[in-house]
Amino acid sequence: MKFVILKNKLLDNLNYVSKALSSKTLIPVLMGIKFELNEKGLTLLASDTDISIQAFIDKKDIASINNAGSIVIQGKYIVEIIKKMPNTLIELEVVDNYNLVISAEDSNFNLHGMNPNEFPDLYMEKTKEPLVLSCNTLKEIINQTLFASSVDESRPILTGLNLKISNGVIDAIATDSYRLAKKEINIDIDSSVNINIVIPARNLLELCKIIGDEENLELHLFNNKILFHWENILFQSRLLSGKYPATSDIIPNDFAISLEVSYTKLYEMIDRVSLLTSEKDKNIINMKLNNGELNISSNSPEIGRALEKLDVDNDNSINISFSSKYMLDAIKSFGTEKILLLMNTDVTPIILKSEQDSSLTQLILPIKTY
Amino acid sequence: MKFVILKNKLLDNLNYVSKALSSKTLIPVLMGIKFELNEKGLTLLASDTDISIQAFIDKKDIASINNAGSIVIQGKYIVEIIKKMPNTLIELEVVDNYNLVISAEDSNFNLHGMNPNEFPDLYMEKTKEPLVLSCNTLKEIINQTLFASSVDESRPILTGLNLKISNGVIDAIATDSYRLAKKEINIDIDSSVNINIVIPARNLLELCKIIGDEENLELHLFNNKILFHWENILFQSRLLSGKYPATSDIIPNDFAISLEVSYTKLYEMIDRVSLLTSEKDKNIINMKLNNGELNISSNSPEIGRALEKLDVDNDNSINISFSSKYMLDAIKSFGTEKILLLMNTDVTPIILKSEQDSSLTQLILPIKTY
Numbered sequence: 001m002k003f004v005i006l007k008n009k010l011l012d013n014l015n016y017v018s019k020a021l022s023s024k025t026l027i028p029v030l031m032g033i034k035f036e037l038n039e040k041g042l043t044l045l046a047s048d049t050d051i052s053i054q055a056f057i058d059k060k061d062i063a064s065i066n067n068a069g070s071i072v073i074q075g076k077y078i079v080e081i082i083k084k085m086p087n088t089l090i091e092l093e094v095v096d097n098y099n100l101v102i103s104a105e106d107s108n109f110n111l112h113g114m115n116p117n118e119f120p121d122l123y124m125e126k127t128k129e130p131l132v133l134s135c136n137t138l139k140e141i142i143n144q145t146l147f148a149s150s151v152d153e154s155r156p157i158l159t160g161l162n163l164k165i166s167n168g169v170i171d172a173i174a175t176d177s178y179r180l181a182k183k184e185i186n187i188d189i190d191s192s193v194n195i196n197i198v199i200p201a202r203n204l205l206e207l208c209k210i211i212g213d214e215e216n217l218e219l220h221l222f223n224n225k226i227l228f229h230w231e232n233i234l235f236q237s238r239l240l241s242g243k244y245p246a247t248s249d250i251i252p253n254d255f256a257i258s259l260e261v262s263y264t265k266l267y268e269m270i271d272r273v274s275l276l277t278s279e280k281d282k283n284i285i286n287m288k289l290n291n292g293e294l295n296i297s298s299n300s301p302e303i304g305r306a307l308e309k310l311d312v313d314n315d316n317s318i319n320i321s322f323s324s325k326y327m328l329d330a331i332k333s334f335g336t337e338k339i340l341l342l343m344n345t346d347v348t349p350i351i352l353k354s355e356q357d358s359s360l361t362q363l364i365l366p367i368k369t370y
Numbered sequence: 371m372k373f374v375i376l377k378n379k380l381l382d383n384l385n386y387v388s389k390a391l392s393s394k395t396l397i398p399v400l401m402g403i404k405f406e407l408n409e410k411g412l413t414l415l416a417s418d419t420d421i422s423i424q425a426f427i428d429k430k431d432i433a434s435i436n437n438a439g440s441i442v443i444q445g446k447y448i449v450e451i452i453k454k455m456p457n458t459l460i461e462l463e464v465v466d467n468y469n470l471v472i473s474a475e476d477s478n479f480n481l482h483g484m485n486p487n488e489f490p491d492l493y494m495e496k497t498k499e500p501l502v503l504s505c506n507t508l509k510e511i512i513n514q515t516l517f518a519s520s521v522d523e524s525r526p527i528l529t530g531l532n533l534k535i536s537n538g539v540i541d542a543i544a545t546d547s548y549r550l551a552k553k554e555i556n557i558d559i560d561s562s563v564n565i566n567i568v569i570p571a572r573n574l575l576e577l578c579k580i581i582g583d584e585e586n587l588e589l590h591l592f593n594n595k596i597l598f599h600w601e602n603i604l605f606q607s608r609l610l611s612g613k614y615p616a617t618s619d620i621i622p623n624d625f626a627i628s629l630e631v632s633y634t635k636l637y638e639m640i641d642r643v644s645l646l647t648s649e650k651d652k653n654i655i656n657m658k659l660n661n662g663e664l665n666i667s668s669n670s671p672e673i674g675r676a677l678e679k680l681d682v683d684n685d686n687s688i689n690i691s692f693s694s695k696y697m698l699d700a701i702k703s704f705g706t707e708k709i710l711l712l713m714n715t716d717v718t719p720i721i722l723k724s725e726q727d728s729s730l731t732q733l734i735l736p737i738k739t740y
Contacts, residue, residue, distance in 0.1 A: 077674075111673065303482060305479070
């Protein structure tokens with residue numbers, strides 16, 4: 001393998017695939033990035049077995065291709081070296097048995113590599129009929145729901161995002177069983193498409209870090225994995241197996257109390273009151289609505305207490321407690337000026353919606369304090 | 371104690387003193403900030419016994435002073451609460467036995483405090499004849515030398531900066547016994563002043579974080595402590611006791627080799643080569659000067675090797691090894707375009723100087739590799 005390429009072209013693509021590098025792995029070769037050069041261009045590939053990312057650099061973006069070939073190079077070093085190289089043409093050449101020589105101007109590196117045949121086959125093939133989504137839609141879905149997924153591995157299925165598509169509607173749900181986020185949007189898709197999968201939340205976070213703003217991306221679906229494809233990048237994630245819990249009955253349709261509040265006011269009140277709560281006490285705060293006044297308060301026997309008041313145009317009454325952290329997460333997911341708090345009793349779910357964005361529903365279970 | 375003050379006025383000063391808060395301490399009261407209000411103004415005080423910081427807010431910057439008094443409040447909470455308060459006037463009042471009520475608009479906090487009499491007396495008095503230095507001079511001294519001090523507590527005296535003043539010259543030295551940084555500047559000071567103290571490096575770092583750009587500051591010297599005073603702030607640090615090692619004989623006066631190199635070139639070459647070194651191998655790299663060519667290289671049996679070349683106008687020869695980390699630290703301390711490397715043999719110190727800034731000297735001991 002021997003080729004010459006502009007530093008930044010190589011670096012950009014190394015940065016993409018390096019997101020899939022294993023930091024700790026039982027398979028040493030997976031600490032590396034696989035370079036594979038042929039007359040069509042250069043393929044870079046990395047995988048931690050959970051995520052695999054491939055970037056293809058077309059021959060038109062390579063200054064010269066002298067010899068085809070391949071090698072696996074420790075990811076950490078190659079990325080750092082290319083990053084610090086002068087901003088110019090760089091030559092990469094494999095010499096005697098898996099050594100990679102990297103040279104530019106007066107800089108010369110000789111790195112020990114690994115046998116590319118030891119790199120596992122990741123089968124990053126595409127299907128014939130991918131779904132097409134705009135990157136922005138996918139990012140919005142992820143940003144508005146993913147935070148509600150579980151980090152507790154005792155119920156692995158809840159560590160994923162449940163993505164359902166049917167009748168031309170995408171329905172994305174994340175829940176850790178104490179709260180739930182649901183995003184429902186119409187998309188331009190064949191109404192016969194019927195999909196129900198669970199994608200690990202962690203992998204979607206990584207995906208979000210590298211997809212851009214402009215393009216569409218393709219979703220290629222398989223039994224146990226999903227492949228995202230945009231521009232020159234393939235991003236493959238395993239799927240979680242098992243049945244995602246049915247959640248459609250959890251969100252009530254009718255509410256005794258519907259309270260509309262300014263996003264900013266509500267966020268700031270809860271943010272301040274939460275200062276006197278702690279993770280170990282579930283960040284519990286209390287909300288009381290009475291006589292047109294909303295009181296939000298916290299009480300920590302060791303530290304002190306906080307109380308925030310807001311006049312509201314509402315004559316209902318309720319006294320309900322919940323996690324301030326969950327409530328702040330839920331509020332933050334809305335980008336709108338006003339938020340609707342929908343409630344029935346102090347032991348039934350609190351629902352957050354917004355009249356300006358009907359696609360999003362947030363649910364938080366109250367906490368009993370007596 | 372009861373007063374009303376603009377949020378930002380209080381927050382700015384809380385931020386100053388909070389730099390001295392103990393995160394872990396055997397003395398609970400030192401996790402707090404002491405508020406002391408009288409008719410002249412408000413004094414804030416915090417200490418981790420190593421550093422003590424006091425900020426005084428004059429009565430002209432306080433909207434109203436209703437009752438004098440004092441209290442100690444957990445630092446972590448009061449700073450966070452004031453930070454998140456609306457940007458308006460805030461009222462603070464001590465009520466029944468060391469509780470502090472903080473209120474603004476519709477926000478109300480009630481924090482448990484501590485008895486101010488339990489707060490240790492820190493004796494932050496001033497001397498009659500302080501030294502006066504510009505903040506910029508002090509910051510320059512600290513930034514150019516402090517990194518060379520030791521982090522190893524086995525020789526405590528080396529964890530400090532040795533500051534000597536005599537004959538109108540300041541001489542600041544830091545060394546961890548493998549490298550040494552020395553800054554020597556003339557200042558406008560009575561030539562009879564004779565000082566030789568060692569200030570903990572950690573404390574000077576904290577000082578650097580809070581001193582501004584413009585003002586002068588006063589240095590008030592005591593047997594076992596130093597007090598810095600600028601604007602409304604007092605910053606007190608203990609001094610290290612013991613004799614700082616004599617270093618004047620360590621820096622040679624004559625050199626067989628004097629090599630002038632571009633700052634940027636030298637830094638980038640060493641930075642790249644250092645990628646293939648590791649802390650556990652002392653970040654060792656090799657520098658070879660021969661036939662007008664400077665070669666800098668590293669070799670890591672497990673990873674690979676790196677070589678950087680630079681043509682120089684110098685016909686000396688040397689082959690010398692040293693820590694790339696120490697060399698990068700030393701280079702970085704210069705703000706000049708060119709750097710002078712001064713050497714004699716491969717086992718004697720490497721000296722870095724700059725013709726554009728003669729006040730600074732960096733010394734690095736070479737490492738034997740055979």
